[in-house]
Amino acid sequence: MAGVSRGTVDRALHGRGGVKPEVRDRILALAQQMGYRPSRPARQLAIQKQKLKFGIICRTDIKGFWSDLLVGVDDIAAELEQYGVTVLRRYFNYFSPEEQIALIDELVQEGISGLVIVPINHEAIRQKLQEVEGQGITVVVMNSELEGFQPFCYVSSDYVKGGRTAAGLMHLLSRGQHINLAVLQGTSAMMSHRQRYEGFMSELKALGTDYSMVSYLEITSDPDFAYRQAKGLLEQHPEIDAVFTVAGSVGSVCRAIKDLGLQDKLLHISFDLTQSSAPRLQEGSLTAAIGQEAYRQGYLPLKILFDYFSCGIHPETRCILTRNEIFIRQNAL
Secondary structure, three states: OOOOOHHHHHHHHOOOOOOOHHHHHHHHHHHHHOOOOOOHHHHHHHHHHHOOEEEEEEOOOOOOHHHHHHHHHHHHHHHHHOOOOEEEEEEOOOOOHHHHHHHHHHHHHOOOOEEEEOOOOOHHHHHHHHHHHHOOOEEEEEOOOOOOOOOOEEEEEOHHHHHHHHHHHHHHHHOOOOEEEEEEEOOOOOHHHHHHHHHHHHHHHHHOOOEEEEEEEEOOOOHHHHHHHHHHHHHHOOOOOEEEEOOOOHHHHHHHHHHOOOOOOOEEEEEOOOOOOHHHHHHOOOOEEEEOOHHHHHHHHHHHHHHHHHHOOOOOOOEEEEOOEEEOHHHOO
């Protein structure tokens, strides 16, 4: 009925690799129609026997967003280890398509059945992931979208809404007064950063906020260089009284604000309540931070893969968005 071999049906029903996602879905749908219901323990035992491997490609940092996200990865990886599932990790430091493709190839060579990735928004990455899917590897995209690519599931924050939320905060806190604004953008290689900026600017316009754009600057992810960039900008433009840090080295921007004695003298809106940003809210170099449930973003993608391979369970929706949470000095203790 499924139009495939018995071996393919067996691999699909028991969560083994080497089956294209669309073929696996068709087999599982037919099995469900026919009332086939393997017990969860039996399927988990099958997973344990086959030594399933998942790969994950993301970034890392010290006491920042990625550190919090990786706690979620650590926890789910420890749970999956009990079922014989190995989680192979790779980290990228630069927004280089060539580097990311090399990491994907490494994991494919390791024999992964599922891949979780924070993709660089580049055509070469889209083509590579389509190639990977064609090899029967299930792809879950985490944290940032990739234009033109439809993964098995996407787990992230709503970045446009996050940008709009930041604009709403800026509008409220400016209390109708004119502000001289600096936007410190992350990298153009990440679609999420662009979406935040677009959401922020469109909402400022919709709210009728009275502002002048003093500077738009793309800051690097290198903490020391980002500090010099932010400090130099604020020294060059003392009229700046509002800063929106879209992504990247928010800690470096806060350090520049503090070193120039500008705590509580300008509005500074950014993202993520972390070990490094929480003290900045207390000292006044950060006015408000918008969280995006980093732990959940790290935990869910691997769980989604396991549920699919062990029990044929699809996520309720192909796009899972985490909450935006607003933190200020009083609730960030």
